[in-house]
Amino acid sequence: MDGADPTLVDSFRQAMRRVASTVNVITVCVDGQPMGITATAMSSLSMDPPSLLVCINRAAALHSPLEDVSHFGVNVLHADQRHFAAMFADRQQQHLRFAEGWELDPAHPPRLEDAQASLLCRRIDHHPFGTHSIFIGVVEHVTVRDDIDPLLYLNGHYGHAQI
Template sequence: MTALENPCDLETTFKTAMRRLTATVNIITTKEGTVRHGMAATAVTSVSTAPPSVLVCINKAASIHDPVMRINRFCINVLACDHLNIVTLFSGAAKGEDRFLNAQWEEDEDGLPMLEDAQANLIATVEQKISYGTHTVFIAKIDRIRTSGAVEPLLYQDGALCRATSLQAS
């Protein structure tokens, strides 16, 4: 175990520590007019079951940030292990509409893009926005949910994409 870091090294050490938090990979999508927006995100978690709600952290520099700020609606598309080809596109390898090319998308009744074969699609309405540092924390009420397939989410751990493995206690 290493010693606690000095404040001057805190940002670098924080990033190293955060690599140890395994997280599900999601694609956050929205639509403003006829323009679809999306990004890969791991900073997504449940807030409450009553009412069903989540929080999503979006960097203020991300192309989806301002549309979500204006529209106050988005879809969380929970990725499965076979969605590796999608993650790269939504992580910056493609821009704009090109991000949506390598998958089958449909729209909910309000026009939000939903990945057809996602582990889950959660349609959300923003209830609160909290500006903090480089990000905005969006707290959103879940309006509709669709789940499909076996539970086999795509995970991000220590800078790599991976899958969960069940463990047996001895």
């Protein structure tokens, strides 16, 4: 971390472990091949136009392809989809990632069929910052699941909270 105070870095890490985040699988399709990773750094950006941002580590395999594609998908996981979060976070399970439960189309990013929500985004910009890049997408299509119970990540663990 480019000269950052190690005590501050550790304190910041501890603070962020106390922030509950939804768990998402970010997807792209490159030359007809689906790719994806688990990410918690996703946020709405604007309602006009409907847009969001995702933050991706520059060391992640998805980072470079995401810089070059026209569209990406954000699949917000439901509490019963914890296995997808683990699978997309584990490079050794890469061959299993899209085996079942996905709508695959070589012209579009993969969409998880029963996700809490799936958003198709046109990538319009990205900004490198520190270890990550911020990718901005304008939402072009949304699919939502009726029952609301998103998978959450807090203090290094998956969970959920029904409201």
